[in-house]
Amino acid sequence: MVRFVGRDRELAVLHSLLREVADAAGSGRPGRCLLLRGRRRVGKSSLVETFVHDADAPDVFYTAAGASEAVELAELANAVDQSDLPDRTVFAEAIPGNWSAALRQLASILPEDRTSLVVIDEVPYLMDRVDAFEGVLQRAWDRELSRKPVLLILIGSDLSMMEALGAYGRPFHQRGQEMVLGPLTPAEVATMLDLDPASAFDASLVTGGLPLVCARWRPALTLWDFLSRELADPVSPLLVSAERSLAAEFPDYTYARRVLSVIGSGERTFANIARAAGDLAATTLTRALDALVSKGIVAAELPVSTRPTRARRYRVTDPYLRFWLRFIQPHLPEIERMRGDIALERVREGWTAWRGRAIEPLLRESLARLLPDQALPSAPVVGGYWSRSNQVEIDIVGADHGPVAKQLLFLGSVKWLEQAPFDRHDLLALQRHRAAVTDAPVPLVALSRSGCNVSGLDASYGPEELLAAWRPHPLS
Structure with missing residues (x-):
């Protein structure tokens, strides 16, 4: 049990x-x-x-x-x-x-x-x-x-x-x-699997905090040990849970399943999703997206800023499903032929880039739970910003309202790499992007897996502080 x-x-x-x-x-x-x-x-x-x-x-x-x-x-x-x-x-x-x-x-x-x-x-x-x-x-x-x-x-x-x-x-x-009832939080995953904070966030991305999948991760196993074992087992919950859930959720929604796969592969805009799904008609794609959003499987998000915009983007809400769609679903026949080793190598090759974007929603929620503190105020909305051309992207935007804010409370960047701290080049990029969205001296924050080696930030947080945000706070 x-x-x-x-x-x-x-x-x-x-x-x-x-x-x-x-x-x-x-x-x-x-x-x-x-x-x-x-x-x-x-x-x-x-x-x-x-x-x-x-x-x-x-x-x-x-x-x-x-x-x-x-x-x-x-x-x-x-x-x-x-x-x-x-x-x-x-x-x-x-x-x-x-x-x-x-x-x-x-x-x-x-x-x-x-x-x-x-x-x-x-x-x-x-x-x-x-x-x-x-x-x-x-x-x-x-x-x-x-x-x-x-x-x-x-x-x-x-x-x-x-x-x-x-x-x-x-x-x-x-x-x-x-x-x-939600999935296990990153803090609960850390406790259940006896993992350090950074590894607990990795485990949360792969398992989605689903107890059945987490139960297969023996305490103190590394991410790669876990994946190596699970990808060698064709009936592992990591492999079959998503398919069973989708079959129950969408037994007759062929287009919804196709669109979900496209979003899971990394496409985020309406036009790109339509093209990658086989040049779907706008009405067909809209119906499929509406079905996915209504069931909470996909989020339709707008950038948080002081100016209204229609640059909507779509993402898979469940981290486990997102991982499965990207790394497992396309290669299930290969895994069933007992070549999980090939699938594991694909995960290794794509992991850093995939995690860099997949971790952002989880860290935004962590920051929202953590604040206020001595450096930053609490923010009713913690989202992101992107221009329609994608020339300006800001990972963290804290605001008083969303998606159209009256006041921006802080802006920030996520750098989630094992060996590379947040540095001067990252700070300069964040300052340039701040200048593109506001003239106000909005506080700047960094969320970094490997710390920061630059001055000029108003606040910075690492895995320990962000994981602690998921633990219950005693009532005063």
Whole structure:
């Protein structure tokens, strides 16, 4: 079983909700509901399974599979039969014919005198396959389930559908508390894998903080040791997790998959993506990009500056998926022929250039979490800047608003190389780029893997400080 690292806060929330149910026993509506969403393979089901195991309450854990309604209802009946609910035999006597009857029947067998747990995993499958499922769920909750001392946990990997489930104007609005489970943070990866700060950032880029992939990285292994072993195993989670997730997310979206591959290969602008994807028509590409952005797989970003611009760029949001699209997907046949050594050499050759850009979003988030400090203020927006011609690119832009800011708070550069510190040439380039976007003496900052050997910066941060930004801060 994958060891839980850094999930203490989420487990505490789940136990707190269960206590709320117990404390509300005897009231008219003691039930509580949690809507838990997160990308595939971040450990949602494992988190809830751990909680259920630790909780002293009867439970039923059902996972939808996208099958026909009859099959899903039979699986629900089987899950109830395998549960420890006191009156579970009711389902064995008569399988309900629809979801309205199933939820009503489930509510009828929940205990009146003690708390219980009901978990429905992969809820988006039901939302997609069952007519008016949200309305059915809302009526069952309002009329039966919420009147029992039960904690109902609804889990889903389709971020947009799970977010819509609790949205304003939808039947289940304001009936459940929402929780978003992200991947392991760089600090959690460092703890789990016993890595120094710089190596922990590398590991986060390759694994994406996915617990299943991280679990294969034995403590203290180097990046190249890990990749050598995983690329030699055709069924390694590093190789197969992305394909399985994409097959579930986009079973019928041929163009979306093609466009995603192009963005993962490094294309960032609309025109270049269209060309690399086979000269896609603008309307076709727009639909594909909209689908990718709505599911949170791709980010559509604008430069942060005081002047509006339409120089939009696209990037893959998940570092692991970005790594997989660049280095693994194109060479899967080769890896399956047991030539992972060739794929490993390609990673070695392209690693420095790929990491230099892939690390930027992660370091921006690190800096946003770190500030304020004695050198720089906190920034509501930490992004980047680029001109349409790409002649001016600034890795770090801190601003009061985004993408169109009223005030720029600081500008910065990322230099993430093992043997090359941030030096005088890097500072001069950053000063030139500052002059291209503002006349104000905006503070300058460097994020460097190997330190700085130049004066003239207002602040600089290395891997240690940036990793510490991901650790919980005690409340004062």
